[in-house]
Amino acid sequence: MKPTKILVTGATGFIGSRLCELLSLEHRIPYRALVRNFSRAARIARLDAELVAGDMGDIESLARAVEGCDVVFNLAHAEDSTAEKETAQLIEVCARAKVRRVVHMSSMAVHGPSPKPAVLTESTATIERWNEGYSDAKAAAEGLMMAAARRGTLATVALRPTIVYGPYSFFVTPIVQDARRGVVSLIDGGRGVCNAVYVDDVCDAVMAALDRDDVVGSAFLVNGDTRLTWKDFISAFADLVEGEKQVYDHSLDEISAHWASKRPRKRDSITAAVRLAASPAFHAQLATIPPVGQLIRGAKELVSRRITAERKMMLKSRLQGRGGGGAPEPDAPPVKMPNPGRVVREAYRSWIANDLAKAKLGWAPAHSFELGARRTGEWLRFARFV
Amino acid sequence: MITAERRVEVTVLCDLDRDNATLAARESGLDVAITTNLADLAGKVDAAVVCVPHRFHAPVSLQLFEMGIDVLCEKPLAPTVADCVKMDEAARRTGRVLAVALMMRFFPHNRWLVDLIEEGEIGLVREVIVEDGAPLDWPMAGNSYFDRNATGGGVLLDSGVHLLDRVLWLFGDLADLAYEDDSFGGVETNARLSGTLTIGGRAVPARLEFSWSHRLRRSIRVVGERGTLEAFTSSPRTLTLHRPTRRGITEMQVSCADKWDARSHYRAQLTDFIGAVRDRRAPFVTAASATRSLAVIEAAYARRTPMAQPWLAWKGSRS
Numbered sequence: 001m002k003p004t005k006i007l008v009t010g011a012t013g014f015i016g017s018r019l020c021e022l023l024s025l026e027h028r029i030p031y032r033a034l035v036r037n038f039s040r041a042a043r044i045a046r047l048d049a050e051l052v053a054g055d056m057g058d059i060e061s062l063a064r065a066v067e068g069c070d071v072v073f074n075l076a077h078a079e080d081s082t083a084e085k086e087t088a089q090l091i092e093v094c095a096r097a098k099v100r101r102v103v104h105m106s107s108m109a110v111h112g113p114s115p116k117p118a119v120l121t122e123s124t125a126t127i128e129r130w131n132e133g134y135s136d137a138k139a140a141a142e143g144l145m146m147a148a149a150r151r152g153t154l155a156t157v158a159l160r161p162t163i164v165y166g167p168y169s170f171f172v173t174p175i176v177q178d179a180r181r182g183v184v185s186l187i188d189g190g191r192g193v194c195n196a197v198y199v200d201d202v203c204d205a206v207m208a209a210l211d212r213d214d215v216v217g218s219a220f221l222v223n224g225d226t227r228l229t230w231k232d233f234i235s236a237f238a239d240l241v242e243g244e245k246q247v248y249d250h251s252l253d254e255i256s257a258h259w260a261s262k263r264p265r266k267r268d269s270i271t272a273a274v275r276l277a278a279s280p281a282f283h284a285q286l287a288t289i290p291p292v293g294q295l296i297r298g299a300k301e302l303v304s305r306r307i308t309a310e311r312k313m314m315l316k317s318r319l320q321g322r323g324g325g326g327a328p329e330p331d332a333p334p335v336k337m338p339n340p341g342r343v344v345r346e347a348y349r350s351w352i353a354n355d356l357a358k359a360k361l362g363w364a365p366a367h368s369f370e371l372g373a374r375r376t377g378e379w380l381r382f383a384r385f386v
Numbered sequence: 387m388i389t390a391e392r393r394v395e396v397t398v399l400c401d402l403d404r405d406n407a408t409l410a411a412r413e414s415g416l417d418v419a420i421t422t423n424l425a426d427l428a429g430k431v432d433a434a435v436v437c438v439p440h441r442f443h444a445p446v447s448l449q450l451f452e453m454g455i456d457v458l459c460e461k462p463l464a465p466t467v468a469d470c471v472k473m474d475e476a477a478r479r480t481g482r483v484l485a486v487a488l489m490m491r492f493f494p495h496n497r498w499l500v501d502l503i504e505e506g507e508i509g510l511v512r513e514v515i516v517e518d519g520a521p522l523d524w525p526m527a528g529n530s531y532f533d534r535n536a537t538g539g540g541v542l543l544d545s546g547v548h549l550l551d552r553v554l555w556l557f558g559d560l561a562d563l564a565y566e567d568d569s570f571g572g573v574e575t576n577a578r579l580s581g582t583l584t585i586g587g588r589a590v591p592a593r594l595e596f597s598w599s600h601r602l603r604r605s606i607r608v609v610g611e612r613g614t615l616e617a618f619t620s621s622p623r624t625l626t627l628h629r630p631t632r633r634g635i636t637e638m639q640v641s642c643a644d645k646w647d648a649r650s651h652y653r654a655q656l657t658d659f660i661g662a663v664r665d666r667r668a669p670f671v672t673a674a675s676a677t678r679s680l681a682v683i684e685a686a687y688a689r690r691t692p693m694a695q696p697w698l699a700w701k702g703s704r705s
Contacts, residue, residue, distance in 0.1 A: 024570060026700035038526035042598045045532035046540070048571025053528060167697045200699075379697040383600035 001101060001210050003071035006031040009056060009090070010075030011049075012040040014168055015105065015161075019073060019203045020044045027207065034065045034076070043168070056086040063093045070098075073206055075105040078141065080133035087141040091148045091156075099154065103209040106142040106158045106219060108195065108352055109135040113344040120350045122221055132344075142219060149217035157209040158219035159202070162352050163345070165233075166199030166372060167379030172237050176385045179241035183335045186249045187346040190231025195352040197224040198372030201365040208363035220357040226369035230346045236373045240386045248335045252347060258337045387652055388435070389414055393660050398430055406527075428453040433483070433663050436460060439530045440537050440544075444469040447484065451476045456483035458659045458669075462547045463676045465538020467684050474673035483662045485655075485669030486676035490548050491555065492654040493622035494643035499608065499615055500556050502625065502640070503585065508610025511585045514557065515609065516549050516594040518619065519602030522575070532573050540573030543683055546596040549606060549619075550579070551679040553592065556606075557583045559678075560592060565686035566693040575599050576693060579686050622646055 006023065010016040011033035023031045024047040034054045035041050041051060054061035056076045066072060072094055078086045094102055111120060112130040127139050148154040165171050178185055205222045209215060238245060276282055286292045338346070358364050367375070380386045388394055398419045401407035407420045419430070424446060427434065433456040438446050444464045447457045457477070463486050464470045477484035490496075503511060522541075530536045537544065542565075554560060560581035567574035575598040583590045595602060604619040613629035623646035627638040655670075662669040 021698060022700055025698065025703070035529065038529055038531065039523050041529070041532055042522045042575045044572075046569045046572045046575050051529045051532060375697045375699060382695065382697070384602065385600075 001071075003029055003069075003101075003210065005029075005069045006071045006073060007034060007066050007069040008032070008073045008075065009034045009065075010077060010105070011035060011044055011051075012037065013075060013077065014166075014170065015164060015199055015202055016073075016075040017043045017168070018166065018199045019075065019206060020047055020049055022200070022203050024049060032065060032069060034062075056090065057082060059089045059093060062089060063096070066093050066097045066099065070100045071210065072099050072102045073105070074102055074145075078137060080137040083137035083141045084144065087144045091144060091154055095148070095153045101210055101216075102145065102154055102156045103206050104142065104145040104156055104158045105206075106145075106160045107134075107138045108160050108162045108221065108223075110139040110142055110160060111135075114348065115350050117350055119353055120221070121353045122219060122356050146217060146219065155213075155216040157215050157217075159205055159209060159222050159357075160219055161202045161205075161222040162195035162197050162224070163233075164199050164202050165196055166376050167383075169199070169376065171233075172376055172380070173385065175234050175237045176241060176380060178335065179238040179245055180385075182243060182245050184234060184238045184245050184247045185335050185338065186231060186234060186247060187255065187338055187343060188252050189249055190229055190234060190346070192230045192346045192348050193351055194228040194230045194233040194346075195223045195348070195350075196226070196228055196233055196369060196372070197222055197365060198367035198369075198375070200375075201367055201372075204366065205357060205361060205363050208357075208361040211362060212360070215360050218360065220361060221352050221354055222357055222363075223352045223354040224365045224367065224369060224372070225354070227351065228369055232369075236369070237376070237380075240377050240380060250338055252343070255338055255343055259340060387649065387656060389416060391656060391660070393664075394656075398427055400424060400427060400434075424449055425453075427455060431455055433458070433659070435487075440465050441535070444473050447473050448476050451480040451482045451484075454480070454482070456485075456659075456663045458485045458487055458655075460487045461551075461676070462538075462543055462680055462683075463673060464680070465543065467677060467681050470673060470677040470680055474677070477673065481666075483659070483666075483669060484673045485659045485662060486671045486673060487655060488548060488551050488671050488676060489651045489655045490552055490619070490622075491671050492651040492658075493552075493617070494646055495617045495622055495625045495640075496552060496556060498625055498640065498642040499606070499617050502615055502627075503608060503610070507613065507627070508608065508615055508629075509612035510588065511590050511608055511610050513609040514553065514583055514585075514590060514592040515607040516553055516592070516605070517596075517602035517607075518545055518549050518604050519595070519597030519600055520604070521600065522598040534573050537573065539683065539687060540567070540569065540577070541575055541596045541598045542567065542577040542579065542686065545598070546577060546579070546594065547679050547683065549596075550594060550682060551676065553583070553594070553606060554678045554682065555675060557585055557590075557592075559584070560682055563682065563685055563689065564691075565689055566691045568693045568695055569690075577686075578693065579682075581682075622651060 006029060008016055008020060008031055011020055012035055020033055023029055032050045032052055033044055035051050036055045052065050054065045056062065056078060074090060110127045111125040112128065112135055113132055115125050117124045129136050142158045145156040145158055149156045163171060201224060202222055283296055286296060389396055396416055396418055398421060399407040399411055400421050402422055404420060404422050411418055411420060434450050436443060436446050436457055436459045440462055443459050447459055450457050464473060473484060560583055562582045564580045567577040577596045579594040581592055583592045605616050607614060607616045613627055616626040618626065623643045625640040625642060627640055629636050658670045
């Protein structure tokens, strides 16, 4: 189908911004970009795009945004707790506006953090509640979209992209930033399977999801064709940075022991509360309430009359956590310990098949990893990362 | 800062959005009149600080001048040279002060940079390189910042004007202009301007680059045959001198003021404006001098060429 006008939600995000670029430059289809936070809109503002203020949580702004659009690309990422409500609202306004097709950006995460099959397809992988915020929110939103198609309320197609990379990717820039410090950080030897797909290929899949009517109500895994390990992925971008680098290989045991030791203790909460009570910013806020302000000033005067200046400095320094004079801890690790989210990503063991998307959408990834990495490298050089 | 100034009494806050003005009053601890109508300022204020979107600088300032009110106007003075000239003429005709809030002009290291170059500290000047870039993250309530009709331009006009203004003020006109940016019909987020300055009677190439998408050095760097002098935006109190020595390239910090904090230039700007209003003298940053950078920007936009962005590589773009 040829859209008359498209509404893009999540237009200032990583995939959304790229989709807007391609809609403007390649497809030349009229579209409207829904923007919640204009501070993030600089990239799409350079296009001749229609930017409209709106919020997925505000049904009236959604209804205004969808007016006159016959296709919606829903790339907005909801907070875990609001995903269902926002998706339901979008379905409602789209159905009311007689939108002809909604392409919903779901995620490989709907299959959970560590699926069992060695090769994962739409039919072999399950969607359950994984007790993991992001996966569950994505699964719930996709579920609503697919149910709307089953009911005949709305013609929806869901895409489940894998690890999407490319210019501006937050999977790539930390690798380069580490490499600039002479560090390469791997998890478990980088042996995990990296299901990487170039951002333009995801955008192509979005457009392909418009073409056929028999794909309505279906969800498709969208992955690249190049089989990679995380070591391959990380090395490709770290190698763009010249100079010697030290490889830090974190075992899964070492990482889990580290985060177990960081779990908050009762004492940490008390310390944090005392620091908050002593912080000048907190005092300034409190002081805007006139009687509290008078009380604080009175108490400060009383205390300052009773203690010496040296004692006051010492107390302040201790409360603000500067007692050690700012010297680094001798045992501080040279590289940041991978966070649990990164561990889930990089300890992945399944390869994700893209055959169904190829067969039904008539789509195929146009970028080998080599080509995608080259394009990303061009942007990294432009943006002075390398 | 204005409320802390004893010579100033804030009497009115004016904003089309009353809630915004009310919030500003509350956050500043001000008990003042609030209005949404500019005409209400007549007879109530001597001077106004104009912080509306760029394209309204001229109409708002003109109305204020007619009401006998002096103006400290946010930069850029206006999106077009014609509007700048109109504002300057109106201020002169009505006998009002028009100061432009290009606060970097007050940086202590500006004059030191020129003086050290003139004294031969780095020898003959070979090149001037200006960079200013950081991901844009200003809080925004709406899309006016990105509406070309409202702003007149992107990073070159909005951020670039600060450093371009200083370069022109310190070194004189920029000739042989060439310009490229990354706009595809919207506002540019990356801009590169080049041209020729005349320093010490010699033609010196100058490159200026501005970004809203990524970090750049944020400095004016003057490369000479015997060293490099660099004025970092983050350090108005010092200049950095790089000089080749027997020990390799040596970095030296030149102190240009005893004390200068992150608010000092704003205080200096306000003090200058108050002085101009009280003494009926010209402000430090006049409309005429602020218009020079806008003339360059206008000329740059007129000869814009597209910036290479090879990663964009949409189908057909490489054929």
